[in-house]
Amino acid sequence: MNQDGVDLETSLGYLLKEASSALRAAMEEVLRPLGMNVTRYSCLELLAQRPGLSNSELARGAFVTRQSMNVLLQALEREGYVTRPAEAPVGKVLPTRLTPRGRRSLEKATVAVRSVEVRMLAGMTETEQSDAFRSLQSMIHSLRKGNDGA
Amino acid sequence: MNQDGVDLETSLGYLLKEASSALRAAMEEVLRPLGMNVTRYSCLELLAQRPGLSNSELARGAFVTRQSMNVLLQALEREGYVTRPAEAPVGKVLPTRLTPRGRRSLEKATVAVRSVEVRMLAGMTETEQSDAFRSLQSMIHSLRKGNDGA
DNA sequence: TGATTCATGTCAGCATTCTGACATAGGTTG
DNA sequence: CAACCTATGTCAGAATGCTGACATGAATCA
Numbered sequence: 001m002n003q004d005g006v007d008l009e010t011s012l013g014y015l016l017k018e019a020s021s022a023l024r025a026a027m028e029e030v031l032r033p034l035g036m037n038v039t040r041y042s043c044l045e046l047l048a049q050r051p052g053l054s055n056s057e058l059a060r061g062a063f064v065t066r067q068s069m070n071v072l073l074q075a076l077e078r079e080g081y082v083t084r085p086a087e088a089p090v091g092k093v094l095p096t097r098l099t100p101r102g103r104r105s106l107e108k109a110t111v112a113v114r115s116v117e118v119r120m121l122a123g124m125t126e127t128e129q130s131d132a133f134r135s136l137q138s139m140i141h142s143l144r145k146g147n148d149g150a
Numbered sequence: 151m152n153q154d155g156v157d158l159e160t161s162l163g164y165l166l167k168e169a170s171s172a173l174r175a176a177m178e179e180v181l182r183p184l185g186m187n188v189t190r191y192s193c194l195e196l197l198a199q200r201p202g203l204s205n206s207e208l209a210r211g212a213f214v215t216r217q218s219m220n221v222l223l224q225a226l227e228r229e230g231y232v233t234r235p236a237e238a239p240v241g242k243v244l245p246t247r248l249t250p251r252g253r254r255s256l257e258k259a260t261v262a263v264r265s266v267e268v269r270m271l272a273g274m275t276e277t278e279q280s281d282a283f284r285s286l287q288s289m290i291h292s293l294r295k296g297n298d299g300a
Numbered sequence: 301t302g303a304t305t306c307a308t309g310t311c312a313g314c315a316t317t318c319t320g321a322c323a324t325a326g327g328t329t330g
Numbered sequence: 331c332a333a334c335c336t337a338t339g340t341c342a343g344a345a346t347g348c349t350g351a352c353a354t355g356a357a358t359c360a
Contacts, residue, residue, distance in 0.1 A: 008199060008211070012279060013173055013267045015286045020170035021213040022293040023163055039346085049158060056308055061158070063171040068347050070310065091355050092308045117163045120289045129162060132285040135278055136165045139270045143172040189316085206338055218317050220340065241325050242338045 016139075023120060030112040036105070039064065041113060043072060044098065044106040047082065052095035081105060166289075173270060180262040186255070189214065191263060193222060194248065194256040197232060202245035231255060 008014045027038050042062040046053060053061070059069035073096060076082045081102035084094045098106065121129060158164045177188050192212040196203060203211070209219035223246060226232045231252035234244045248256065271279055 008195065010283075011267065012271065012283060012286070013177075013263075015283060015290075016166075016170055016173055017213060019286045019290050019293075020166055022290050023166055026293045027163075037346095045158065054308075055310090063167060064346095065348060066309075067311090067349085071346080074310095088309090088355085092353095093355090094309075113163075116293070117161065119295070120293050121162065122292050123288055124285065128281075128285055128288075131278075131281055132289075133160075133162060133165060135274065135282040135285070136162070136169045138273055138278075139282075140165075140169050140172050142272050143169075143176045143266070143270050145269070187316095204338075205340095214316095215318060216339075217319085217341090221316080238325085238339090243325090244339075 012139075023116070026116045026120070027113055030116055031109060034105075034108050034112060036109050039068075039072060040076070041106070041109045043069070043076065044081065044102055045110065045113075047096060047098045048103070048106055051097050054093045054095060056093075058096065076102070162289075173266070176266045176270070177263055180266055181259060184255075184258050184262060186259050189218075189222060190226070191256070191259045193219070193226065194231065194252055195260065195263075197246060197248045198253065198256055201247050204243040204245060206243075208246065226252070 024038055027041070031037055031041055039062060043058055046058055046061045050057075050061075055070050055073055056066045058073070059066040062069060064072075073082065073084070077084060080099055082096050083099055084096050088094055124132070174188055177191070181187055181191055189212060193208055196208055196211045200207075200211075205220050205223055206216045208223070209216040212219060214222075223232065223234070227234060230249055232246050233249055234246050238244055274282070
């Protein structure tokens with residue numbers, strides 16, 4: 001049966017899903033005591049590194065639809081973590097920015113997330129890490145080649 | 151700001167999420183015309199390779215909660231893709247098996263999914279693939295070390 | 301210039317997954 | 331044997347993400 005199927009034990013795809021799942025679980029675990037989850041953290045981190053991103057750009061950066069990100073942004077705005085202008089300076093794009101409160105909240109989360117990433121990479125040499133980096137980039141590139149192309 | 155944050159451009163964690171997202175999207179795309187999605191496929195593939203798995207075991211194998219898998223199994227059973235005994239042979243565990251219909255449905259999906267995995271690995275040598283395999287295993291192991299340990 | 305195409309923000313409805321909780325079976329330990 | 335602990339299946343409710351759809355602004359093009 002294994003010759004016929006994908007063979008979960010040796011499938012890189014399955015292992016990729018497993019690793020991603022483990023990473024997400026570990027992140028949720030350290031983020032939960034801070035009243036945060038992975039998607040919220042991703043959004044805030046994106047805004048810290050690239051202030052003024054639009055809803056659609058944030059969605060692409062966090063790997064969710066722009067509809068989902070919109071719901072999240074409305075919540076973050078209501079709770080005072082981010083601000084968006086009432087009117088678009090140009091076109092329909094509403095540039096989003098962190099508030100001081102959002103920045104403070106992100107700081108704690110960043111420490112927690114970084115500790116998870118450090119733990120994940122423990123036991124790997126610098127070379128192994130950059131090899132893994134290149135491999136993942138190659139997979140992403142190959143997966144996107146035959147399709148949309150965004 | 152990048153010295154202070156996680157730096158999304160060079161973070162292996164972010165890249166891992168990106169790769170997993172790209173893989174999932176590619177799989178959903180080829181599975182959709184077959185009336186299937188990733189979770190359903192994962193469940194059927196697990197059952198093909200390890201017949202008689204319980205609901206909880208399937209949940210762990212597909213990286214969802216046993217509650218979610220239970221919902222899925224009830225749907226698959228209702229639609230005639232899998233069968234479960236009305237009463238547990240031993241304990242509370244209900245061993246699940248594919249029906250002929252489930253097996254037929256899985257065959258087409260397996261072909262589609264395998265083509266995605268082949269595309270993902272195109273451009274990587276055998277050595278690069280096994281290096282990536284080991285790296286991912288290392289990450290998974292390290293992530294799970296400090297925690298639950300299931 | 302006018303028409304077309306594309307990207308964006310947003311609303312509504314649906315699907316999926318999760319957390320919380322409960323009862324029950326089996327194994328473990330005193 | 332009895333008490334405890336763990337794992338399982340399941341129900342209910344909430345959170346989260348998605349698809350479909352629409353109007354609008356910008357860019358492209360004839």
